[in-house]
Amino acid sequence: MDTIIFRYRSRQLSLSDIKDIKDTINQYYAKGRTHISQQLCKKWGWLQPNGKLKEYAARDLLLRLEENSFIKLPPRIKQNNNLKRKSFGQIPLFLNQDICGLTGDFSEPTIKRVCPKDRYLWDYLIHHYHYLKLPALVGEHVKHIVFINNQVVACLAWSSAAWKIKFRDQFIGWDELTKRKNLYRIANNSRFLILPWVQVKHLASKVLALSLKRLSRDWQNVHGHHVYLAETFVDTARFKGTCYKAANWLYVGHTKGSAKKGNAYHYHGQPKAIYLYPLHHHFRRLLNDDQG
Template sequence: MEPLIIRNREITAHDLIFIQAVVHEYWDKGRTHISKILCQKWNWVQPSGRLKDMACRELLLTLHRKGLLDYPPPIQKAYNNRRTGPQKIKIDTTPISCNISDLGPVQVKMVRHTYLESLYDSLIDQYHYLGYVQIVGNHLKYMAFSGDKPVACIGWGSAAWAVESREEFIGWTKPVKNKNLHFVMNNTRFLVLPWVTVKCLASKVLSLNIKRISTDWIKIYNYPLYMLETFVEQDRFVGTCYKASNWIRVGETKGTSKKGHKHLKHGKIKDVYLYPLDKNFKRLLNNDTV
């Protein structure tokens, strides 16, 4: 068989024989246990040293769906045989409309692994136009508060795999990008709650978040961030808050998305914005010895 590329890992016919042997050996332990064993045998880990077991499970499931792997059924049936979103949490939606100077102090809190995470998930699911999607891989979630009232949510996840204008701006070759992509984080969600109308609030929240994100990242994942990225859909937004927070527009996407080995045209052109977190970001991101 021709080698397959799944989650940026090449799978050969020899690999399939090895994977199947591991699956059969640990069949009764379940899918999660199997993925962790494979990660250990491959030394497939994140920069923080954590096993890439979520990526490995996706790899195994892809092979199974292609009919290339005998794979045990899931031990637990999730959500009564169907996927459901986060539980809806009701909060006070009394309109907030004022000048930023009259709003009072705004505080940005990191809510991942806290009692507020379920509220974040619920608000994103109910009010963000893209809805809630379970994030695979390293990520952070934040909420902004005015007093005790939530006013915004902002989420960060893994950087996009291939962005031509970003690569040109940084000066990345493909091998160096593959090695250092984890030093870039993507602003995947940004929501000012729909009942909040306060001019300049979005840029203020974004700036407050940027000031703390690298410190929070190091505490959880034990390595720094050197750059942030985001993608602004041209037909929907103009990127005002990113411009006001000194993000750099470096280009636009081609309106395609990757599915397997194919690039599908969806026509949604997005502006590409970057925010360096270190003045030496180009040298750091091009360091092939990191």
């Protein structure tokens, strides 16, 4: 049996896997990185539940392997879109008009799933006004943008679940094998932003509730399957998690205070509070389904 030399999420790569990747790169070198990642997905049968190739994950894997000097990728054919994120134009003036009051003073917030044509606005707002800046959303994800009277008030991102969360896994009743099969049924609230000029009492919990109400449906429309549980991690050195508590999320414990960097976990000494929100009455049964 080949020695495991690299781990990426739940996938363990051996020397023969690395050789297979190198052979694929050599074969399709002239066609570029995107084509290489597509061919790798086809070779490995690396598919999303909706049957589409896991291209984002494959590209991220290739980049991480290159960073660790296992492979050498061809030069980029196109400029990395991430570079554009650092040179946003000026925000339109209509976006930063003060909105103050109570939720009852305004019409019901409207939530829209972010499509490609809306991405620039969402990216701009998160880049400029969220303390963590833009997330690297690899794999399945859904973005929401929230309006009151056609005025943008909030942005959210839901992405693939974290892999190793002890108290979440205990709460669900997962063993390792069942988790591997069903982790894709959980969505992680990786970004939540109420814009700084919006001061509306109880708006955050209201927005969370409305976003959760449509989350599984949006996930089904985009990725071809439902999600049954939402998770988030609150940095309690910065925040109290008040809006999650008000929106009836369940606190289940704290993380260990470590994060995955490359192929290993590194202790950073900042444990975060773990909050979960069931999206289905029978979420435990569905998340423990042997069929995945």
